[in-house]
Structures are given as structure tokens and as C-alpha cells.
Amino acid sequence: MNNFEQKILLRSKMIDISTGYPWIIALSEPDARRYGIRAGDTLLLKWRHHSTAVSVDLTTSLVKPGQVGLFREIKRQYKIPHDELIEFKLLEHPISLKVIQKKLLDKKLTYQEIFGVIRDIVRHRIDDISIAFFVSSFFFKKPSLQEIYYLTKAMAETGYLFKFKGRVVDKHSTGGLPGNRVTPIILPIIGVFGLTMPKTSSRAVTSAAGTADTFEVLAPVYFSAKQVERLIKKHKVCLVWGSKEIAPADDRIIRVAYHLTIEPFSKMVVSIMAKKVAMGIKYLVVDIPVNPTAKVNSLREAKKIRSLFLYLARKFKIKTEVTINFAADPVGRGVGPALEARDILRVLEQKKNRPFDLERKSVKLAGRLLELSGKVKRGEGKKKAREVLKRGLAWKKMQEIIKAQGGNPNIDSEGLSQGKIVFEVKAGKRGVVNSIQNQNLVEICRLLGAPFIKKAGIYLNKSVGDRIKKGETLFTLYTVSQLRMNLAKEGLKKLKIYYIS
Amino acid sequence: MNNFEQKILLRSKMIDISTGYPWIIALSEPDARRYGIRAGDTLLLKWRHHSTAVSVDLTTSLVKPGQVGLFREIKRQYKIPHDELIEFKLLEHPISLKVIQKKLLDKKLTYQEIFGVIRDIVRHRIDDISIAFFVSSFFFKKPSLQEIYYLTKAMAETGYLFKFKGRVVDKHSTGGLPGNRVTPIILPIIGVFGLTMPKTSSRAVTSAAGTADTFEVLAPVYFSAKQVERLIKKHKVCLVWGSKEIAPADDRIIRVAYHLTIEPFSKMVVSIMAKKVAMGIKYLVVDIPVNPTAKVNSLREAKKIRSLFLYLARKFKIKTEVTINFAADPVGRGVGPALEARDILRVLEQKKNRPFDLERKSVKLAGRLLELSGKVKRGEGKKKAREVLKRGLAWKKMQEIIKAQGGNPNIDSEGLSQGKIVFEVKAGKRGVVNSIQNQNLVEICRLLGAPFIKKAGIYLNKSVGDRIKKGETLFTLYTVSQLRMNLAKEGLKKLKIYYIS
Structure with a gap:
């Protein structure tokens, strides 16, 4: 934008520091x-065809005049060699800051304005503090439906847009229920039927594990758009974390929102639908679990979310079915990436100790998707889905997917490694498990290090309704460092998980 | 709060990087x-009686296992020597994040909750992104009067509270009008009358220079609370930037708000009044300049601000007078720290080329303050103030203040050094200066590097109403680097400052 007569030209030197x-x-x-x-200060870094905003630190000894030190994140992103000539410019306040100001003052934004902010987020032209102002001004101040549509569109269009052939289907859960890892079970079932399902899953925002965090225990999930196209061409289904190219603004927005461990509903729906638009989905089943201690905690809220999904689905012409499910308890027994992965494998391998609630829910949702897409007659979906699971076809397809994505297909549920620092919490009295406090469960999992520490989490030895004796194990904590375990134990003093009557 | 069985103990090593x-x-x-x-990740650092939250970078070579690298900001703050044993703990999510969540969801906060957030801000327990969420949720969502009172009280009480004897007076301008540097002129006038005026001024938030930025050209403004007490005991007046101990949360909040270069009115009034409460002010004159292109741009807004000032003044028992002034143009000729300092000295030294508008306004406000405090009879304040200025008593007092704060009292207005990279903007046609666009004026000053570059700014060669010939100099840009000058020239293509008819 600016034509300076004078540029800053500096030679690159690597600084061995990573900021996260x-x-x-x-x-x-x-x-x-x-x-x-x-x-x-913020500068614009230009090198070859790359251009990004960077933040300035100063040093008297780590680089010489004429040099610039690049921290590891930049080096990794652009693969800039040592002693390369790099150009810097002072960055004017980007226009999108004015747009964020406008929104803070409660004014409606146009598509152009919203697109500008999202593009600046993607291009690293504005920093995390400005994004925090955008998130809180946009989502916490009741955006209009049109603004939500604009934002979804802008988020999709600032990234890669896929165009797959055939019936492209997808399933999404709004989450917030611990465990509930149905997607990696539904995916191979759908795959057996030959439908296209280019599944992009998220990492945890407010939970102990996102589907991407969990699947990563089994196989890599990070692929470029081109690689996703190849995966789909060959295998029709995949499960990837698509943050860098698919609706790429979402990744930065999530990192900022993560600070407060809350996510406004409109933000959640926008993130989900932007990715569906980018992936070219045509048939979509959305599952909204409702639970007094889960993310969506009332029918009223669930209905609001459903109507926002359906509004955007109409706008983008995606045939969508939204199901609201009352769920009293976590689904499955494990909470945390590796423990959830074990539940998934147990279901696919049809082991005797598999969590049946997880199986039931997966089969039900897979069935709906089969019916919605017209692949299977109305009323037959569930039956057909259960069949391919029983016959081992889903497990075979899953092994194909794991192998295609670079994982080990010969894994067995019981062979998955879990955290070695273990602590069992015992019942202080006899009785019946009355309820499980999901938010506290998640918070303790996070103190244990989940989702970043894959082997951290909680195994629920007892479910709601179970009769228990005094001294029996209620649940088990897993992690990899004593420090984390101590933090979690400390947390348990304040945050009760099991209620027994 | 947490009692860990295991602590992280690491030996300090200095890292020669400063982050700002x-x-x-x-x-x-x-x-x-x-x-x-x-x-x-965020850790809690503990060393001797200090304790602060810090953010973690990783390195493979700059520190060895068992060591911790301290960036320069930490080293400077705590003066931790090399190879010292330092303790770290993992930090739980502080409670105040829950309070910020609550506010984002539009709920009213209690005093305890607000105090908790402010204390966590002061103690570095929450980071800038969380502060951004707090600022936008609190100030941009119409806080109740009671919440505003709570916040002001919490900001004052989390810092040092002064108790000076005698009549403690102060004057404050809400700012937003370029130039308008009346405080350093009022201060010595008040000083001549023997009143106590422990003036704490701010640095620029959205302007080209704050009073503290400008005064710093003449003398240091950074003093500890104890030093301020000594200054006042001996000289009765001082002008300091009191961010570290006086309402210390304000400094961090301002840094965050600075990102968007806007400041909600309630935030501004809270910042000002918290400092007045902390300084133990008993008599206060507040000046609200109103101008279509200044910070406060309508009488309606000015009245709202006035009533908020008066509400808080009542709560804290500060005798307060708020004056609303319509001001069409910048006050004084210089905009930017060093140029404004020159204007101030010219008035105090009673030079012929002094800006008379700046003098008139200073005398008027000083007069009001003298009357409000009961030092001078009603109706005589202006006359008495002008007298001490004319007789050189104010200039003598100013020299005493400059010397007391460690500056050079023998400075002369024309001896002040200005930026050596200079560019004059000429009139493209003959006519009369119709108006000056203040926001654009400020924006160009900031592109030139003000307020951080003291010698950067704009001198207004022509004022509103002046008749001009084609080719005459309208205004002059000053800075210290060609890069900055180019940025400002580029900015001038979009941002018009003078309107000529």
C-alpha cells in the first residue's frame, strides 16, 4: 500500500526461541x-512473495546492526535461510482497526468491512489484542443475522475452497459433553457406503479434547489442502485438522477466545459453518447435546443455535438436519485424547468392554446421515449402520484411513499408551452415582494437561446410576508429570465431579 | 494458594532481549x-518476596536444563542476579477470568469481583488479551454507576494512597485537543500561591503527546511514591507520571486500550478519578474541551461526562467544578512533546512569540482553581493568576520545579532541540484557513513518531482565520528518521489537516 522511498533491509539470523x-x-x-x-512496535516483514506483520523485540548482543533475529515460529512458517536479505516497513494502523472501533460503538458492519477484518486476521496484520476486541464486540453484542452470514462467508472465502464431486456429507457436534467422540466412528461407517466425507475437526477450545486432538493419537491430522484433495480422491473420507488453509481466520480467533474458556454460540456456529462452506459440504447432520452442566444447557439455547444453523444452511444451500439430544452424562468412559481414542477403538473393534452409549449414539447419527443424503431409505439408516459396524467393515475402513493419514493401522485399543502418573479417586461412602459435573470434570482434565498432553485425562470407572461401595474407585486421573497431578489434586478440593446419593 | 509437593526450581540466566x-x-x-x-503457558515466578505471572518461551540452546532465561523487563523490575535459585509454579486459571466471563454475559459485578480483577491486573496474574476482554466488556456495555464507582475505588485502593496536609488541589483536562498543554503553566501559578498540587499526568493514549510526555522534555517525571511525598513536602507542587504505584492497574489498561486508539468516556473518567482519589485531592477543576473533531465532540457527550465526574466527586468527597469549553482549534502552535514544551516555556518566559490562546486558557483555569479552593476571592482568580505570570513569579517557580525533578532549570524556549528531519507543507492556493482537522493532525503526528519520539510533531505555522498566500507554509513536520517522515508524507495523501476557503 505504501510506497516508501526508504526501506529497512536487514540480514536474517535465527534466534533459538519459540514463543508458542x-x-x-x-x-x-x-x-x-x-x-x-x-x-x-509492529513491522511488516517482506521476503520473496511472503508478507506478514511481526512484533519487535530489542537486543544489544544477539544480533548486530544490519541483522534481524527471527524467532522459530517465523523461521518454521517461511523457511527463511540464514543471511537472507529481508525487507521491513513500518506498518500504518490497518483500516480494520477502525472497523473494530465501529463495532465496539455498536454499529452494523458491511460485508466489505467484515471481510477486511478477517483478511487482516489471516494475513497477520492485526494482533491478538485487537482480535480480542473484535471477538468481544462482535459476538458478545448480538450481531444481526446478516452480519453473522457476512462473517461466515468472509471466513470461508479468505481460505481454500474445495469442490468435491458426488454427495459430500458431514456430521458435526456442537460439543461440550465430555467424551462423546462419535465422529471417528461415524466416519468409517459412512466410508463403507461410498459417500464423500472430508471431515475437518477442531482442537479443543473449552473442552478436554477436540476430535482432532483425539484422532491425532491414532494418525496425523495436519494436511495441506492439496493433500486433503488427494486423500479424498483415493479414500473418499478423511479426518483432518484444517486450520491453516480452511477458514484460516478461525484458528487465530479460537486461540484468543481460548483465554476465557468461553465461546459465544454465534461464534461457534460461524466457525463450524465457515468450514462446511469451505469444504463444499452438501448434506449435514448437526448434533446438539444438551445438559445442565454441558456447553449448551437448555432447550431454549439449543433451539436458538439450531435456528442459526438452519439460517446459514439456507443461505449457503446446505441440506441440513439439526438434532437436539438431552444427555445427562459424559458419553463413553474416557475423557482426554488417549483415553477417548481407546473408547473409539473398542467400539470399532467391537470389544466386549466397549462403551455402549458411545456406540448407540454413533450408529444413530450415522444412520441419519445415510438417510439425509438419500443413500439409504428413510427408517433404515440405523440398521444399516449397525450392520457394517458388526461385520467389522467399519473397523477395516478405519484402518485404511489411519494408514492413509500416516498412522499405524495395526493398533489395538488395549495397546494404546496412557499416562504413567495415575491416581484413583475412591468413594467416601456407599450409594448410587447421582450425577457427574461435566464442567468440573473438564477443568480437572485441563489441569492434568489435556488436550496438549495426549496421555492426560480421566477414566470414569463408574457411570451415573451405578451402585457403589465405600472405597471403590470412582474415577482415575492420568498424566505424565507429578506437577500436573498435584495441580489436579489441588483442583479436586474445590471442584467436585461425582455426586453420590 | 496451591501447596505443591513439587516445585520447579531453576537458576537464573539473563537473556538479552527486551519485549517492550x-x-x-x-x-x-x-x-x-x-x-x-x-x-x-503462564507460570508464577517467585523470588524472595516477589511473585508475578510470566509467559513461557522455549529454547534448545540459550539456556540449559535447570536454568531459566529472564528477559530484560523482568531483570529490570526485580533486579534478580545471575545464577539465583527461582521458584516456579503452574498457574491455575485465576478467578478473575470467571468474573470477566460474567461481565461478557452482561451481568452486574460486585465490589469484591471488580477488586479481584483489578488486583490480578496489578499483580500480573492475567494477560493482555484477558484485559482486552475486560475493557471491552466493562466499558463498551454500559456499566452501572455503581460499577463505575466500584472500579474507581478498586483502582485507587490497589495502589499507594497519599495523605497530604492542607488544601490539595488539582486540575485535569479530558484532552483530545491537540496542543492544549495548560497544566505545566497552571502548576507553577498555583505553586506561587502556596497551595498543594501533586499533579500526576498521563502519557498519550490517543493523542500526539500527554502532559507527562511533554513535561519529560523538561525534567524527569518518573518518581516513586516516597519521592513524590518528598517533592511535595519541599516544593508543594510537582508534575509526575505516577503509573507504577498510583492506581497502577491503569497503566496496563491504557496499554491495551491504546491498540484501538479509542477510549470510552467512562474508562477515561474512571482513570482520572482513581488517580485523584489516590493522590488525596480535595479541590478539582476539570476542563472538557468540545470540538467536532476532538475527543469529546458534542455538548451532549460533554454533559454526560460532566455528570459522571460529579457523581464520582460526590462519592469520594472531592469539591469539583467541571467546565465545558468549545474549542474550534488546537491550543498553542506546537503538537508533539518537544514542540509543546517550547510553547509552554514561551508563555512562562512571557516571550513575544508566545501562543496567546494557550496563555489565556491557562490563566482562566488557574483562576478557577484559586477561587474554588478559597485561596482567592470569587471573581479575582484570573487577575491574580495573570499577575504572577506577568511578574515572572510563575517562571521562577517552574524553574524550581524543573530543578527539583532533576531537569535543567536554565533552559530557554528557543534552546529546546527539535527533530532535524523537517518538511514544510505549503498552501496550494490563496485563501483563509477555515478549519484544522484535529484527528488527522494527531494521526500524522503519530506517524512521525510522537509521543515516543519526543522531537517528532507538527508546528502549526498558520491558525484558523489566518489569511494565506499561495506557496506560504501552512505547517511543518518534524521527526528524527527519514522512514518516519516518509510514512507521514504517505499519510498526508489520505489525511487532510488544513481546510482552506
């Missing part, structure tokens, strides 16, 4: 003085 | 794996 996310460069103090740049 | 603000430590990758810590 923010993109940082280090300038020498003399250069900073010379150009009037301060620590914390 | 965030507090960063670097862990070795092996230690991070061992403790289950990821880049971007």
Missing part, C-alpha cells in the same frame, strides 16, 4: 534508534 | 517436556 504463537523478530538497539522503532 | 512490555522467561525444551509446560 506470536511472531517476533529481534532488532539491534542501534538499528531501532536509527529507524525510530520501539520494542513492541 | 510482556514478561517473558525462556525454558529449555527438556525441562518443558519434563514438567508438561508449553510455549505460551
Whole structure:
């Protein structure tokens, strides 16, 4: 945009520091003085055809004048070699900050304005604090339906748009119910029927594990758009985490929202539908679990979410069915990536110790999807789905998917490794398990390190309704470090999980 | 709060990087794996009686296992020596995040809750993204009067509380009008009359310079609370930037709000009044400049702000007068720290080329303050104030203040150094200056580097109403780097400052 007569040209040097996310460069103090740049300023980095905003740190010794230190995140993203000439510019306040100001003052935004903000998020032109202002001003101040549509469209269109042939189907759960990992069971069932299901799953935002976190225990989930196209062409189904190219703004927005561990409903629906639009989905089944202690905790809310899904589905011409399910308890026995993966395999392998609630729910949703897409007659979906599970065809398809994505197809549910630091919580009295507090369950899993520590989580030895004796194990904590275990035990003093009567 | 059986103990090593603000430590990758810590995680650092939250970077080479790298901000704050044993804990989600969630969902907060958030901000327990959520949820969603009172009280009480003897007076402008640097002129006038005026000024949030930025050209403004007490005891007046101990949360909140260059009115009034409460002010004159292109741009808004000031003043028992002033143009000729400082000195030294509008306004407000405090009879304030200015007593007092704060009292207005990269903007046609667009003026000053570059800014060669010939200089840009000058020139293509008819 700007044509400067003078540019800053500096030679690259690697700095062996990784920040987790923010993109940082280090300038020498003399250069900073010379150009009037301060620590914390934002510069535009240009190298070859790449261009991104970066934040400035200063140093007196780690780089010399004329050099620029690149932290590991930038190096990894662009693969810039050592001693390369890189161009920097001072960055003007991007226009999208004005748009965020406008929204903070409660004004309606146009498509152009929303697209501009989302594009700036994708291009790293605005930083996380500005994104926080956008998230809170947009989602927490009742956006209009039209603004929600604009945002969904902008999020899809600032990324890669797939065009698959045939009947492209998908299933999505709004989540918030611990366990409930039905997708990796539905996927191979659908695959057996020859439908196309390019499933993109998310990582945990407010939960102990997202489907992508869990599936990653079995096989890699990170693929480029081109690789996804190849996977689908050959196998028709896949399960990937598509954040870098598919509706890519979502990834940054989620990271920011993650700070508060809450997600407004409209934000959730937008994220989901933007990815469906990007993936070219034509038939969609959405599952909304409702539970007093889950993410969606009333029928009223569930209905609002359903109508927002259906509004966007109409706008984007996706044939959609939304089911609302009252669910009192976690689905499955494991909570946390590796424990949930074990539940999934137990169902697919049809082991005797498989969680039957997880199987029932998977079969039901797979059946709906088969019917919605017209592959199977109305009323026959569930039966057909159960059949391919029983006959081992779904497990065979799952092994094909795991292999295609680079995992080990010869894995067995009992061979999956779990955290070695273990602690069993025993019942203090006899009685009946009355209820399980899902939010506290999730919070303790997070203190144990889930979802980032795959082998961290909680196994629910007892379910709601189970009769228990004093001293019996109610649930078991798993993690990999004593520090994490102590943090969780400390948390348990305040956060009760099992209610016994 | 938590009692861990296991702590992380690491030996300090300095990392020669300065981030500008965030507090960063670097862990070795092996230690991070061992403790289950990821880049971007927050830890609680404990050393002697200090305790603060820090953000984690990772490195494979800059520190060894068992060591922790401290970036320069931490080293500067706590003066931790090399090879010191430091304790770290994993930090649970602080309770105040729950409070911010509650506010995002539009619920009223109690004093305890607000105090908790503010204390966590002060203690670095929550990060900038969370503060952004707090700022936008609290201020942009119409807080109740009671919540505003709570917040003001919490901000004052989480910092140092002064108790000065005698009549403690103060003057504050809501700002937003370029130039308008009346405080450093009023201060020595008040000082001559023997009143106590412990003035704490802010740095620029949305402007080209705050009073503290400008005064810093003449003398240091950063003092500890104890030092301020000594200054006042001896000289009765001072001008300091009191961010670290006086209502200390404000500093972090301002840094975050700064991102969007907008400041909600309630946020502004809270910041101002919290500092007045902390300083123990008893008599206060507030000046609200109103201008279509200034911060407060309508009488309606000005009245709202006035009533909020008066509400808080009643609550805290501060005798307060709020004046609303329509101001069409910048006050004074210089915009930017060093240029504004020159205007101030010209008035105090009673030079012929002094800006008379700045003098008139200073005398008027000083007069009001003298009357309000009962030092001077009603109707005589302006006359008395002008007298001490004319007789050179105010200038003498100013020299005393500059010297007391560690500046050079023998400075002369024309001796102040300005940026050496200069560019004059000429009139393209003859006519009369019709108006000056303040927001664009400020934006160009910021592109030039003000307020961080002291010698950056704009001198207004022509005022509104001046008759001009084609080719005459309208205004002059000053800065210290060609890069900045180019950025400002580029900005001028879009942002018009002078309107000529």
C-alpha cells in the first residue's frame, strides 16, 4: 500500500526461541534508534512473495546492526535461510482497526468491512489484542443475522475452497459433553457406503479434547489442502485438522477466545459453518447435546443455535438436519485424547468392554446421515449402520484411513499408551452415582494437561446410576508429570465431579 | 494458594532481549517436556518476596536444563542476579477470568469481583488479551454507576494512597485537543500561591503527546511514591507520571486500550478519578474541551461526562467544578512533546512569540482553581493568576520545579532541540484557513513518531482565520528518521489537516 522511498533491509539470523504463537523478530538497539522503532512496535516483514506483520523485540548482543533475529515460529512458517536479505516497513494502523472501533460503538458492519477484518486476521496484520476486541464486540453484542452470514462467508472465502464431486456429507457436534467422540466412528461407517466425507475437526477450545486432538493419537491430522484433495480422491473420507488453509481466520480467533474458556454460540456456529462452506459440504447432520452442566444447557439455547444453523444452511444451500439430544452424562468412559481414542477403538473393534452409549449414539447419527443424503431409505439408516459396524467393515475402513493419514493401522485399543502418573479417586461412602459435573470434570482434565498432553485425562470407572461401595474407585486421573497431578489434586478440593446419593 | 509437593526450581540466566512490555522467561525444551509446560503457558515466578505471572518461551540452546532465561523487563523490575535459585509454579486459571466471563454475559459485578480483577491486573496474574476482554466488556456495555464507582475505588485502593496536609488541589483536562498543554503553566501559578498540587499526568493514549510526555522534555517525571511525598513536602507542587504505584492497574489498561486508539468516556473518567482519589485531592477543576473533531465532540457527550465526574466527586468527597469549553482549534502552535514544551516555556518566559490562546486558557483555569479552593476571592482568580505570570513569579517557580525533578532549570524556549528531519507543507492556493482537522493532525503526528519520539510533531505555522498566500507554509513536520517522515508524507495523501476557503 505504501510506497516508501526508504526501506529497512536487514540480514536474517535465527534466534533459538519459540514463543508458542506470536511472531517476533529481534532488532539491534542501534538499528531501532536509527529507524525510530520501539520494542513492541509492529513491522511488516517482506521476503520473496511472503508478507506478514511481526512484533519487535530489542537486543544489544544477539544480533548486530544490519541483522534481524527471527524467532522459530517465523523461521518454521517461511523457511527463511540464514543471511537472507529481508525487507521491513513500518506498518500504518490497518483500516480494520477502525472497523473494530465501529463495532465496539455498536454499529452494523458491511460485508466489505467484515471481510477486511478477517483478511487482516489471516494475513497477520492485526494482533491478538485487537482480535480480542473484535471477538468481544462482535459476538458478545448480538450481531444481526446478516452480519453473522457476512462473517461466515468472509471466513470461508479468505481460505481454500474445495469442490468435491458426488454427495459430500458431514456430521458435526456442537460439543461440550465430555467424551462423546462419535465422529471417528461415524466416519468409517459412512466410508463403507461410498459417500464423500472430508471431515475437518477442531482442537479443543473449552473442552478436554477436540476430535482432532483425539484422532491425532491414532494418525496425523495436519494436511495441506492439496493433500486433503488427494486423500479424498483415493479414500473418499478423511479426518483432518484444517486450520491453516480452511477458514484460516478461525484458528487465530479460537486461540484468543481460548483465554476465557468461553465461546459465544454465534461464534461457534460461524466457525463450524465457515468450514462446511469451505469444504463444499452438501448434506449435514448437526448434533446438539444438551445438559445442565454441558456447553449448551437448555432447550431454549439449543433451539436458538439450531435456528442459526438452519439460517446459514439456507443461505449457503446446505441440506441440513439439526438434532437436539438431552444427555445427562459424559458419553463413553474416557475423557482426554488417549483415553477417548481407546473408547473409539473398542467400539470399532467391537470389544466386549466397549462403551455402549458411545456406540448407540454413533450408529444413530450415522444412520441419519445415510438417510439425509438419500443413500439409504428413510427408517433404515440405523440398521444399516449397525450392520457394517458388526461385520467389522467399519473397523477395516478405519484402518485404511489411519494408514492413509500416516498412522499405524495395526493398533489395538488395549495397546494404546496412557499416562504413567495415575491416581484413583475412591468413594467416601456407599450409594448410587447421582450425577457427574461435566464442567468440573473438564477443568480437572485441563489441569492434568489435556488436550496438549495426549496421555492426560480421566477414566470414569463408574457411570451415573451405578451402585457403589465405600472405597471403590470412582474415577482415575492420568498424566505424565507429578506437577500436573498435584495441580489436579489441588483442583479436586474445590471442584467436585461425582455426586453420590 | 496451591501447596505443591513439587516445585520447579531453576537458576537464573539473563537473556538479552527486551519485549517492550510482556514478561517473558525462556525454558529449555527438556525441562518443558519434563514438567508438561508449553510455549505460551503462564507460570508464577517467585523470588524472595516477589511473585508475578510470566509467559513461557522455549529454547534448545540459550539456556540449559535447570536454568531459566529472564528477559530484560523482568531483570529490570526485580533486579534478580545471575545464577539465583527461582521458584516456579503452574498457574491455575485465576478467578478473575470467571468474573470477566460474567461481565461478557452482561451481568452486574460486585465490589469484591471488580477488586479481584483489578488486583490480578496489578499483580500480573492475567494477560493482555484477558484485559482486552475486560475493557471491552466493562466499558463498551454500559456499566452501572455503581460499577463505575466500584472500579474507581478498586483502582485507587490497589495502589499507594497519599495523605497530604492542607488544601490539595488539582486540575485535569479530558484532552483530545491537540496542543492544549495548560497544566505545566497552571502548576507553577498555583505553586506561587502556596497551595498543594501533586499533579500526576498521563502519557498519550490517543493523542500526539500527554502532559507527562511533554513535561519529560523538561525534567524527569518518573518518581516513586516516597519521592513524590518528598517533592511535595519541599516544593508543594510537582508534575509526575505516577503509573507504577498510583492506581497502577491503569497503566496496563491504557496499554491495551491504546491498540484501538479509542477510549470510552467512562474508562477515561474512571482513570482520572482513581488517580485523584489516590493522590488525596480535595479541590478539582476539570476542563472538557468540545470540538467536532476532538475527543469529546458534542455538548451532549460533554454533559454526560460532566455528570459522571460529579457523581464520582460526590462519592469520594472531592469539591469539583467541571467546565465545558468549545474549542474550534488546537491550543498553542506546537503538537508533539518537544514542540509543546517550547510553547509552554514561551508563555512562562512571557516571550513575544508566545501562543496567546494557550496563555489565556491557562490563566482562566488557574483562576478557577484559586477561587474554588478559597485561596482567592470569587471573581479575582484570573487577575491574580495573570499577575504572577506577568511578574515572572510563575517562571521562577517552574524553574524550581524543573530543578527539583532533576531537569535543567536554565533552559530557554528557543534552546529546546527539535527533530532535524523537517518538511514544510505549503498552501496550494490563496485563501483563509477555515478549519484544522484535529484527528488527522494527531494521526500524522503519530506517524512521525510522537509521543515516543519526543522531537517528532507538527508546528502549526498558520491558525484558523489566518489569511494565506499561495506557496506560504501552512505547517511543518518534524521527526528524527527519514522512514518516519516518509510514512507521514504517505499519510498526508489520505489525511487532510488544513481546510482552506
